[in-house]
Amino acid sequence: MNGDTLIDTLEEAGLSPYQADAFVTLLELGSASATDVAQASSVPDPRIYDVLRGLEEKGYIETYEQDSLHARAHDPADVLEDLRSQANRFENAAEEIEDRWNRPDIEEHAVSIVKRFDTVLTRADELIRTAENQVQIGLTPAQYTELADALEVAHNDGVNVKICFIPPSDTLADVPSTDLLERTCIEARRRDLPAPFVALVDRSWTCFAPHGESTNQYGVIVNDRSLAYVVHWYFLSCLWEVHEPIYSARSDEPPITYVDLRQCLRDVEPLLESGITIDATIYGYETNTGRKITRRGQLTDVEYVGQSATGGERTTLLHLAGQASITLETDEGEFTVGGWGAMIEDIEAIRITIDALE
Template structure:
């Protein structure tokens, strides 16, 4: 019997095997048949005929009349496919109910980096990808492994401030990089712009550069945790370290931490520079993005407040740092433009 391949393919969409489709079509055309007649019509192998007919009966396509021989009859296609449609509608309804449920998925805010070399590779990657500001607190042993990356970051005009632990004897030969020394080591920290932070135990490196491979570090990309790590770096490590090298750099620089920007502004002001600034951030009142440009007229700094006052063409605007509420703008990036022009 010649049966259209297109029909067989279409019927497979309803869960029928090729043999089941062939057998059902035979019964539609010939009416009541025995298994032998089905085999003779479409060539279904004898060992497969029982499973084929039982499958059709189980799926609701045929009826079986017991006897010798057993007889099979096709159920009206309209009845069959109406039942299939009802079943499909029921399944869709059940799935839709699942789809409408609001599941909350929590993605870990912290990634773990295992192995000394992987940690060094991650630090180097962060340095290479830094766009504005790079803050580090590292042992002297690590500098040799990342010096080339620091040099390239410096050439990209990235601001770099490095705290070296435990009375470092050598310092990276880099221009325009702030270098501090801290007698008591804390954890190793690398802060890339305002989007990534890395931290691991100080004993990540030990002795003559011997690396302890069982150590691991954490990579943070969550804003709230980055804020905590940044505060720890600035208030516990950076502000308690001794300045070794802090040359005046009169190129324009961009900063993401307001405490660092204020520190740079004070240096420039002390040397007689006026400073113009461009700020990108958001208004604290409604969180809408904003960009302003003007002259810095003053700063306010304490253990809990960091504020810059900028005079634009028509008014003075206060700029704060991370999660500011009292200032007009929460700063995300500030660029300082030093000048000796007294007209500012």
């Protein structure tokens, strides 16, 4: 750092221009009379005495009499400590400004708009690690690498994790190995066209960002069940239903677990038509009280407002876009069970387990 830059820096630290110039001059001279300091610096002769006394009060120098007023630079330990303390304050202030600019206080807003994708990815990582029931996520292989540890934590905690891989641009990218997928999800699929990053966690949180080639770069973090439900249908229709699995750990033998009632309905409908007895456990909430409950019994019926499939065809997602429910017969009576956002059924199912097929 040259002398001029050092003077500018000392001015930013709180010295006046004359004080900064005089102090740097004294550092070079070691010890000198006030007159010599004025001649070697830009400080005018009439001002030199006030400038030196001001530096002495700040602890930068000490003055003494020797025929005339002399000065020498003080032991720099205190000065250096003060400068480093100020540097730390500036650094901390810079980090705080950046954090407040990038990520508003998410806990106080249902919808937060952020300007950097890193903020969306960081929040998705936090939410996935604390998920309790399900994660649906569409992301590129590179983004998967960033979130793989969090997805593994959720998967090990028994969370139902579904992953759809999307290419980063107009070209396909390699997906992770089967060993990695086995550690991080229950099922994975791949879309051949670019799509936004989206992560849904426990039917409440949504993290969204446009794909990398989009003109507009921003992120949205939503803590709202209604908006999450809309994104859930985007995930089902655009990232899931139309693509074949590239990995699946689902079993056709009980116990079989579902976190989506409509997927359960599609699988049990042909079983009921074949006369198979289906023992099941429903985990969810009473729609009239919001109380968390568990019900065990037999699935006896399915109902949906869409047209039924014919000719042995499997019921599609289109058939189930409206109201859809299943009926559970228990020792306490008969209960209707709906899916995400159920209102007219007795139970909103969070998780359905097929315990036995007879």
